[in-house]
Amino acid sequence: MPTTGQSRGVSARSKRADAVRNQQTLLEAAAEVFVSSGVDAPIREIAARAGVGMGTIYRHFPTRADLVIAVYRHQVEACAEAGPNLLASADSPLAALRQWVDLFVDFLVTKHGLAGALQSDSGGFDALHAYFLDRLVPVCTQLLDAAADADEINPGTHAYELMRGIGNLCIGHDSDPRYDPRRLIDLLLQGLRRPQSP
Structure with missing residues (x-):
């Protein structure tokens, strides 16, 4: 008792x-x-x-900045944890990569507003950006390597390169309703695929 x-x-x-x-x-x-x-x-x-x-x-x-930073960290951790889980549960490594990229894009939409919320604290933003890279580049690398090992994509794509490209495609999404970055990101991912043998 x-x-x-x-x-x-x-x-x-x-x-x-x-x-x-x-x-x-x-x-x-x-x-x-x-x-x-x-x-x-x-x-x-x-x-x-x-x-x-x-x-x-x-x-x-x-403050709003406190909330935005907490959401940012929360989403980084959710993205980091999702990578291995998706690899274990998806139909293929490429399917896992596609699902992870969807989560990453949701995160980037939030991240876009972070700079404005932290205007007076560029050092804090830089530290968060370093944290973001430290946590997510290895996860993206693991997904890319698994898809390459399964012969689903061509080897040689670097995680940082892919993540930065996706980030650049997301710029402008909130200011132009005619622009759909997810369609272009899907084209980018299709471009990674290894051509099927005839």
Whole structure:
């Protein structure tokens, strides 16, 4: 039978676990809103999506920059963790790469607004960019290598090169509704494919 001190310890741990879960829910809701409405979306829209009060958001993230940075880190980690999971579950390494690129594009839409949200902190933005490269270039490399090993794509494509190309294709998406970067990214990925033998 647990003592009172042990009960308090278990209770504190479960409260911490609840707080972490609540924060994850909030970050996922904020990411969805940022992807659909931009980084300047009203906080009340994020609160409604997360099913919390606006005070809860401000308690976790006192400024919009704090929230954007947290969403950025959350999405980097989600992209990093998705790579190996997709390789294990997708029909093929190329299918895993395509699914991962979709997640990466969602992330880039959020990332685009980050520079504006951090105008006064270029050092902070540089540190986040380095973190982004450190976490995601190895994951993209693993996906490319697996697709090349399976003879689905030509070898020799560098992850940084591909990620930068995708990032460049995403520029301008939010300012021109006629422009669909995903269509061009799909063409780019088709260009990686190894030609099928006749």
